[in-house]
Amino acid sequence: DTEVTQTPKHLVMGMTNKKSLKCEQHMGHRAMYWYKQKAKKPPELMFVYSYEKLSINESVPSRFSPECPNSSLLNLHLHALQPEDSALYLCASSRIRDSNQPQHFGDGTRLSIL
Amino acid sequence: AQSVSQHNHHVILSEAASLELGCNYSYGGTVNLFWYVQYPGQHLQLLLKYFSGDPLVKGIKGFEAEFIKSKFSFNLRKPSVQWSDTAEYFCAVNEGGSARQLTFGSGTQLTVLP
Secondary structure (H helix, E strand, O other): OOOEEEEOOEEEEOOOOEEEEEEEEOOOOOEEEEEEEOOOOOOEEEEEEEOOEEEEEOOOOOOEEEEEEEOOEEEEEEEOOOHHHOEEEEEEEEOOOOOOOOOEEOOOEEEEEO | OOOEEOOOOEEEEEOOOOEEEOOEEOOOOOEEEEEEEEOOOOOEEEEEEEOOOOOEEEOHHHOEEEEEHHHOEEEEEEOOOOHHHOEEEEEEEEEOOOOOOOEEOOOEEEEEEO
16 A cells, blocks of 8 residues: 555546645655656656645646645646646655655555546 | 766566676766666665775665676676566666765666566
8 A cells, every 4th residue: 555645546536626635745855756657558657746735846747736735745736628638647656855755655546527 | 077978778578687887977076976766656765885995786576786897887787687677677877075066867767577
């Protein structure tokens, strides 16, 4: 079992819907990440939060809006998505101080856009 | 920007065969190196990591990897694979001192035949 919890596990939404993905960890990690993973491809970094502040945005379209309300939670708000946004969305967390510490991944949310 | 290459896209082995998966990276400075495994339908799990010291690193489930700085390589090995090792394997690198930017290789699908 992973220590990073993501909900929901599956999400099907239309292109006009608004939905949110949630991620939670209680390991005291102060860096949290969103990745997008297409089938048979490696994870692609979307956003990084450090100490609850957005530190990296990898040129992600504005229809994806991240939010970090506290040190344990990370949300990804979705609006007006496109069919090509269908993918597995992974959340990860890590300690901030030591770059050699690994990232811990959640099971992901499998998103399908109709 | 650094890049990570995994030249074997799909490897098929019989049980008890030996495994070596290649990983090469492009960054010339200090790096931290990781191997992650993703079993079907499961989250990314850390197999092993290297950041300093002995270049031969032992991980979980009998896996090991050797860091060869002169070759910019971090190959994953296992002397005898099992059917349960069937999974996608990702090599990942971040720059020493840079906690947040993890670059993944394209992944290697390992299929072990019983």
